[in-house]
Amino acid sequence: MKLVVCLKQVPATTAEKRYTADLRLDRxxxxxxxxxxxxxxxxxxxxxxxxxxxDAVSFLSMGPEQSAEALxxxxxxxxxxxxxxxxxxxxxxxxxxxxxxxxxxxxxxxPDVALMGMASDxxxxxxxxxxxxxxxxxxxxxxxxxxxIEGSMARVRRLTASGFNVVEAPLPVVASVTDQVGExxxxxxxxxxxxxxxxxxxxxxxxxxxxxADLRGAALTRVIEARKPEAKPPTERVENMSPDEAVTRIVDxxxxxxxxx
Amino acid sequence: MSIDxxxxxxxxxxxxxxxxxxxxxxxxxxxxxxxxxxxxLAYGPGATGAASLGAAGAARAVVLGDGAAPAVTHAMAASxxxxxxxxxxxxxxxxxxxxxxxxxxxxxxxxxxxxxVRAVRIEGGRVRTEQATLQGTVITVSEPAEGxxxxxxxxxxxxxxxxxxxGSGSAAVAQAPDSQPGAFGTVRIVESHPAEAAVANLxxxxxxxxxxxxxxxxxxxxxxxxxxxxxGGAVGASRAAADAGWVPYQLQIGQxxxxxxxxxxxxxxxxxxxxxxxxMQTAENVLAINxxxxxxxxEFADLFVVGDLFIIVPKLTAEIRRRKGI
Numbered sequence: 044m045k046l047v048v049c050l051k052q053v054p055a056t057t058a059e060k061r062y063t064a065d066l067r068l069d070r071x072x073x074x075x076x077x078x079x080x081x082x083x084x085x086x087x088x089x090x091x092x093x094x095x096x097x098d099a100v101s102f103l104s105m106g107p108e109q110s111a112e113a114l115x116x117x118x119x120x121x122x123x124x125x126x127x128x129x130x131x132x133x134x135x136x137x138x139x140x141x142x143x144x145x146x147x148x149x150x151x152x153x154p155d156v157a158l159m160g161m162a163s164d165x166x167x168x169x170x171x172x173x174x175x176x177x178x179x180x181x182x183x184x185x186x187x188x189x190x191x192i193e194g195s196m197a198r199v200r201r202l203t204a205s206g207f208n209v210v211e212a213p214l215p216v217v218a219s220v221t222d223q224v225g226e227x228x229x230x231x232x233x234x235x236x237x238x239x240x241x242x243x244x245x246x247x248x249x250x251x252x253x254x255x256a257d258l259r260g261a262a263l264t265r266v267i268e269a270r271k272p273e274a275k276p277p278t279e280r281v282e283n284m285s286p287d288e289a290v291t292r293i294v295d296x297x298x299x300x301x302x303x304x
Numbered sequence: 305m306s307i308d309x310x311x312x313x314x315x316x317x318x319x320x321x322x323x324x325x326x327x328x329x330x331x332x333x334x335x336x337x338x339x340x341x342x343x344x345l346a347y348g349p350g351a352t353g354a355a356s357l358g359a360a361g362a363a364r365a366v367v368l369g370d371g372a373a374p375a376v377t378h379a380m381a382a383s384x385x386x387x388x389x390x391x392x393x394x395x396x397x398x399x400x401x402x403x404x405x406x407x408x409x410x411x412x413x414x415x416x417x418x419x420x421v422r423a424v425r426i427e428g429g430r431v432r433t434e435q436a437t438l439q440g441t442v443i444t445v446s447e448p449a450e451g452x453x454x455x456x457x458x459x460x461x462x463x464x465x466x467x468x469x470x471g472s473g474s475a476a477v478a479q480a481p482d483s484q485p486g487a488f489g490t491v492r493i494v495e496s497h498p499a500e501a502a503v504a505n506l507x508x509x510x511x512x513x514x515x516x517x518x519x520x521x522x523x524x525x526x527x528x529x530x531x532x533x534x535x536g537g538a539v540g541a542s543r544a545a546a547d548a549g550w551v552p553y554q555l556q557i558g559q560x561x562x563x564x565x566x567x568x569x570x571x572x573x574x575x576x577x578x579x580x581x582x583x584m585q586t587a588e589n590v591l592a593i594n595x596x597x598x599x600x601x602x603e604f605a606d607l608f609v610v611g612d613l614f615i616i617v618p619k620l621t622a623e624i625r626r627r628k629g630i
Contacts (some may be wrong), residue, residue: 138407173406209494289611
């Protein structure tokens with residue numbers, strides 16, 4: 044049983060972000076980390092490996108060359124090997140192009156489960172897992188708060204409007220998991236040392252049998268403007284007042300906005 | 305040239321969901337800008353009754369499938385319908401089901417995708433979207449690249465559009481063209497566990513009283529529920545409160561929970577971490593009650609009350625009751 048975790052390197056939540064002249068995120072300028080929600084996919088994968096449900100865990104990322112750091116960090120948490128798909132033609136890739144490239148890489152890696160986080164911190168569309176499943180022609184099990192493998196089936200527990208369902212599909216599948224799978228582990232010093240010796244391959248588009256033309260310029264979308272959000276009026280602070288005075292202020296504030304009569 | 309605007313319309317328990325009503329109104333508005341018609345792609349229990357979406361703004365409806373099967377099982381039907389209709393845009397709700405179907409369309413048809421967006425319009429026959437990215441620190445305006453295939457897939461945040469009230473008329477209903485369900489058709493629900501108690505749909509609430517780590521326990525939510533009741537609102541929570549098991553995960557607001565846009569959001573004992581903020585930052589009015597004067601929520605709330613929520617909230621409930629005479 045083979046599992047591949049797809050992960051993305053993103054700017055750290057706290058990092059200063061900038062846009063390049065052509066309105067792409069300047070990824071070189073920001074401190075980069077593993078997309079925090081992908082760490083839950085890594086954790087889920089490693090738990091499945093520890094329980095014996097999965098034999099091999101590999102990591103796959105598409106991005107600029109420095110994404111190798113994210114893969115090395117994942118290998119420090121555990122798993123066996125990693126693959127980076129990097130190519131100048133992939134700069135600014137949108138959801139479709141990303142899915143197309145990951146699908147081609149997964150066709151070569153041929154895992155039983157391709158596992159992803161539920162969203163990326165920077166784009167937040169949550170479209171890549173479903174698009175990869177569609178391109179590969181395999182079922183999608185998304186938003187799992189737990190992933191299990193039972194025989195030839197994969198199952199996820201998924202929240203519904205009021206409770207939860209267990210949803211199943213035959214392997215191979217593309218799955219995505221939420222931050223309810225369990226807190227991601229930290230890499231130990233031993234893990235960091237071990238990661239240096241784990242195999243990592245780098246593939247170009249040509250290695251995947253794809254050309255820049257297949258990706259139609261890497262993006263079907265175009266950013267035409269990037270600006271700061273509208274400034275909000277400053278916060279009114281209610282401090283050093285008695286609770287009764289504070290409550291009077293709140294009710295007046297609500298009434299002025301017609302939120303209470 | 306494509307001018308029609310399609311929307312993914314989810315049904316549950318025999319009725320269109322809130323998102324279907326919002327998107328039908330939005331599609332009708334965009335269709336006026338493009339000179340086309342709003343067409344609903346209906347799925348889920350009750351979708352065969354999609355004619356009712358006529359009153360919500362849809363001129364036509366195509367039924368992808370009725371029944372409780374996972375939304376993604378309708379992907380091939382949705383793809384066949386989109387190919388036949390050839391709309392300018394497909395509006396999808398930024399919910400797990402809506403995103404699954406939208407993602408399948410992106411992969412199956414190789415389409416440009418946008419969102420989740422907070423605004424969309426048609427300008428000179430082109431789709432133009434506005435999105436908050438990078439945790440809301442940047443607003444980007446995007447459009448399909450030159451020569452990109454149509455339609456554009458657009459994910460919409462809840463409450464971007466307001467459902468049409470008191471509308472009339474009935475949508476012309478057709479079945480989706482024949483298609484094979486493919487690999488997506490093998491996804492099935494094997495167990496269903498409803499909640500023990502009813503859970504409010506936060507996306508429909510116009511007032512939300514949310515509790516965080518500072519609420520301290522499941523019992524600590526009682527005064528929040530009383531305040532929500534007197535305000536006519538619903539109770540929400542931060543991830544910390546849901547993780548602690550004080551409330552069900554359905555009430556979680558934030559990056560990995562619900563994205564809400566109420567008229568009033570009251571945050572009690574919530575620090576306002578970025579992951580929570582992205583789920584409520586478009587609320588029209590934000591009131592925060594926190595005993596920590598340095599809580600990050602104090603930087604973006606409209607009114608920030610530094611104090612003990614267990615003293616302030618019950619007094620607030622009592623004062624609102626007194627003014628309302630109840």
